[in-house]
Amino acid sequence: MSTFDGPAMRRFLEAFADRLRERREELTQLDSAIGDADHGINMDRGFSAVRAKLDELVEADLGGFAKGVGMTLISTVGGASGPLYGTFFLRLATSFSDRASVTPQELGQALRAGLDGVRQRGKAELDDKTMVDAMSPAVDAYEAASGDGIGPALTAAAMAAAEGRDRITPLVARKGRASYLGERAANHQDPGATSTTILFESLRDAVAES
């Protein structure tokens, strides 16, 4: 696949919504260990709402599609995940603008803009033990491999996200509710980094399917 377009975006969001539904309990369980036991429930609610709008959203250009996703998430997810994932898709929207499809490099620019938005909204840096620790290496890996095409670049991104997710498990959290735990958050897998890894795996598989 040489470009990323509306149908690919749709497959990505369907795959992500499916997996969040399947792994809802797992995400909630991870969150109950170091947070407030709602991550799987909230993500499932938000992306189910997105799924219900896909027929309508896919009619728009890529920017309009991503904006619709972001606004839906902000209105339905709540918690910290709503503004964070919502901001991610709103920044994708600005980057995609009115294009019907984008090149591998342009998709990389959009993902970078999404990451920057998440960092600004959450004021989180690397090693704070948040979703940024999965998203940041994923975007780096994507950019490094984007010359090979979207498929290989997303494969590298998904792998890097999973590595980032696992790398921070031993750490003490410095942002979000897990930060209240101090040392007790160490050696727990981070729920936000986990859902971000699922996002990149869904994106990878949506592109591979075409």
Next chain:
Amino acid sequence: MKKLMNAADDMVDEALAGMTAAHGDLLRVIEPNVVVRADAPRQGKVGVISGGGSGHEPMHGGFVGLGMLDAACPGAVFTSPVPDQMLAATKAVDGGAGVLHIVKNYTGDIMNFELAAELAQADGIEVTAVVIADDVAVKDSLYTAGRRGVGGTVLAEKIVGAAAEEGQDLAAVTALCQRVQDNVRSMGIALSSSTVPAAGKPTFEIGDDEMEVGVGIHGEPGRERRKMGSADEITEALLTPILDDLPFSSGDRVLAFVNGMGGTPLIELYVVYNKVAQMCADRGLTIERNLVGSYITSLEMAGCSITLLKLDDEMTRLWDAPVNTAALRWGV
């Protein structure tokens, strides 16, 4: 899980419908799930709104009414509300004098209120925000999300709501709210876990002989897990860090608030209050006002929290001012 519910997903909506049916003289519920004072907006009056996850009742919806909140935004259980709710609330209560957002310090609440404030300001409504962060169980440092907002929120909403009711302007109401925040400290303890309806099982495991000292109102673990102690030992474990933190010193006048977490009977709260009164007297503090009862809860969690607010004359006067809400009512 045993709960009085029909379906977990309907719980918040059905509870709001119940509140409307019970307290239609005080409040109404508008889309998308905002509890608004029945006579809002009041022209020329600063609007005071708050919000947060559901499951802490009566906070915040039970505090909507004369002399307290103009609107409350309930999210899903233990989940912060979405910006659409705070935007709708802000518009519904704006009487041309601006709107204060009282926000508890949780990452999600902060982000969703910030988004709403940006949208409201874009619509030409003046919005200020004060973040309540009074839980001394959490270390406040650059490396954490900071202290959680807990019991101090109830006191801030009462005192600040009274100031807005008597016609103070947005700057004064905002400064007063910050002054309450700067002078209030809290800490809580759990004897049992709550169960989020949609999750279906307890948020944390805790043995029959254990207690979680410094617990948060969403069942977030606190400072340490300890063997169960007596009411006096528990009260000391909660009140000593509070007294040392501000610090409260001899001669201070305080409001002492002993709060139930939802699953603890009032008789136990009075046993705790008895020890609070003794300890305050020993330290030379005068308890000028008090509040005992379950006002900021964590579903069916057993346990309590203690909050101390260092009072000044204005705060005491505003605490005594008339209030007419579902949960607090005096002077009317």
